[in-house]
Amino acid sequence: MSSNFDKFQKRRVITSYVSVVLSVFLVLFLLGMLGLFIINSKRLSDNFKEDIVMTVFFKNEAVDSTFTAFDAEMKAAKFAKDFKFVSKDDAAKQHKEVIGEDFMEFLGTNPLYNSYDIHLKADYVTNPGFSKVESQIRANPMVADVVYDKQLITLVNDNIKKVTFWVLLVSAIFAVISFLLINSSLRLSIYANRFIIKTMQMVGATKAFIRKPFITRSIILGIIGSVLAVLVLIGVLFYINTHFPALEIFKDIELTVGVLIAVLALGILITWISTYFATQRFLNLRTDDLY
Numbered sequence: 351m352s353s354n355f356d357k358f359q360k361r362r363v364i365t366s367y368v369s370v371v372l373s374v375f376l377v378l379f380l381l382g383m384l385g386l387f388i389i390n391s392k393r394l395s396d397n398f399k400e401d402i403v404m405t406v407f408f409k410n411e412a413v414d415s416t417f418t419a420f421d422a423e424m425k426a427a428k429f430a431k432d433f434k435f436v437s438k439d440d441a442a443k444q445h446k447e448v449i450g451e452d453f454m455e456f457l458g459t460n461p462l463y464n465s466y467d468i469h470l471k472a473d474y475v476t477n478p479g480f481s482k483v484e485s486q487i488r489a490n491p492m493v494a495d496v497v498y499d500k501q502l503i504t505l506v507n508d509n510i511k512k513v514t515f516w517v518l519l520v521s522a523i524f525a526v527i528s529f530l531l532i533n534s535s536l537r538l539s540i541y542a543n544r545f546i547i548k549t550m551q552m553v554g555a556t557k558a559f560i561r562k563p564f565i566t567r568s569i570i571l572g573i574i575g576s577v578l579a580v581l582v583l584i585g586v587l588f589y590i591n592t593h594f595p596a597l598e599i600f601k602d603i604e605l606t607v608g609v610l611i612a613v614l615a616l617g618i619l620i621t622w623i624s625t626y627f628a629t630q631r632f633l634n635l636r637t638d639d640l641y
Contacts, residue, residue: 367571370536374575374621375582377531378613382583384521385609389602391517395510396472400431402506404470404480404498407463412492420466420490429483433468441465463494477503533624536568540628551633561629568625569618576617580610 408416417435424433436444441462474483477500484496540547550560587606591599600606 369538370532370568370571370621371575371578373532374572374617375578378576378579378617379582381524381616382579382609382613383586384517384524385612386583386587386606388517388521389605389609390597390599391514393598393601395513399472399475399506399510400469402470402475402499402502404468404483404496406466406468406487406496407494408465408492409494410463412464416492417464424466424468429470429474429479431469431471433466436465436467438462438464475503476507529620529624532620533628536621536624537628537631540564540625547629547633557630557633560633561626564629565622565625568621572617572621573614576614579617580613583610583613 406420408420421433421435424430445462470479470483474480480498480500480503484498487493487496547560547564551557587599590597
């Protein structure tokens, strides 16, 4: 009979430990994913901004030396991420592919202009930034026109601000919820040992002596859960890097490592704090209140 009871107690303790490890793992994994998203969100938003094109059309009077000089100007410009020359013949071919018909057969001539497609650096992708660059480019007498989508620039910047705000808000809420979830799991684990805590206290053990084994055990469980979370996060990072290399997920490797270290530190810190206050609560309870 006693053996069956001991087995039951052992299974209950193991189940309690597993629930704590799973709680720590799941919460820290989701927090880690959120952290990785945050550190990569700026680069992702910058990449999206830098996809917006400014097209510079040149007059038909422009000659090769004009384009050579403009090439040199763009290479030296701080605002240009990259640029590409599109000849009027290439532009005509692109129009033919899009429309499906050769419009030059009807017109007899190519009415298009030689042009440059310029991608600006993310810091300049604002309406004032584009306007400043446009003014600088229009100072060239050979430039016929400068075209870009002003509404798209406004829309992109406004949406990025909204997304950033909500991500930060959700991160803060989720951090609080994660602490509460881990704290609840640890409190339930310690609750099962409340009689042992009170018995040790009644025979003269100090509060620090009683807390020590519970805190040590919780920290070990926290380390196990956080290590599992870090391993799964690393697996997710390698999966993303393999299947979506354009995201350059390992570009900010220092920040990525920082997030993984923070996950480990949180696993230790949260379990330590939660266990300390949980054991303190039961140490301060009267014997009658244990029931």
